[in-house]
Amino acid sequence: MRMRPNMTVLAATTLVGLTLAVGPLRAQTADSTRRWSLFGGSILAQGNALYRPPANLEVGGSGEFRVPTFPLPLRASLAFSSVDQRWTGSSLKYGTFSIDAIGRPVPRILGTQLYFLGGLGVATRAGYTGVGVRYTGFESFTAEYLPVRVPRQNWAFLETGVGLEIGRAFVQMKLQMPVASEGIRRAPISVGFRF
Numbered sequence: 001m002r003m004r005p006n007m008t009v010l011a012a013t014t015l016v017g018l019t020l021a022v023g024p025l026r027a028q029t030a031d032s033t034r035r036w037s038l039f040g041g042s043i044l045a046q047g048n049a050l051y052r053p054p055a056n057l058e059v060g061g062s063g064e065f066r067v068p069t070f071p072l073p074l075r076a077s078l079a080f081s082s083v084d085q086r087w088t089g090s091s092l093k094y095g096t097f098s099i100d101a102i103g104r105p106v107p108r109i110l111g112t113q114l115y116f117l118g119g120l121g122v123a124t125r126a127g128y129t130g131v132g133v134r135y136t137g138f139e140s141f142t143a144e145y146l147p148v149r150v151p152r153q154n155w156a157f158l159e160t161g162v163g164l165e166i167g168r169a170f171v172q173m174k175l176q177m178p179v180a181s182e183g184i185r186r187a188p189i190s191v192g193f194r195f
Helices: 005-022
Strands: 036-046 056-065 074-083 092-103 112-125 128-136 142-150 153-166 169-179 186-194
Touching: 036 074, 036 169, 056 092, 056 186, 074 112, 092 153, 112 169
Parallel strands: none
Antiparallel strands: 036 056, 036 186, 056 074, 074 092, 092 112, 112 153, 128 142, 153 169, 169 186
């Protein structure tokens, strides 16, 4: 029997809904998750470019805390990254600070737990030297390459992500979208350790 696309979506939605409904309601209560973590990784995408390690690296730390009036745990993260532009300019240096709410809608299974995060933050990019191109002449277009100094840039961003905790280790991926300011879209992926 072949299912229509609408029936497939309905079946998948029902399966996910039942899985979440049967999970214990205590999934959001205080748990034994470690409060501090160190992480490192890479930026999968930045702006419209794709950078691969070891041309870019990100390291940071985070701490989880609770606010009595808010039902979810909060995580404050501080990260620093460097992206090598190769021949197009000097390395880009970033610093980010974010606060995210952590949702764990599914109970821990076999030592692993899926979690979702979402929040907001601020980022800064240090000034750098880039390469500008100027074309001269009317008949033969000759290119001149000039150094261009780009000043520091600051922006605010919204962040969403997903992660998987495996014992004290975790893997997570975030998407950072600039809001209310000019900024850069980033997608850091990291591996970390809680203690």
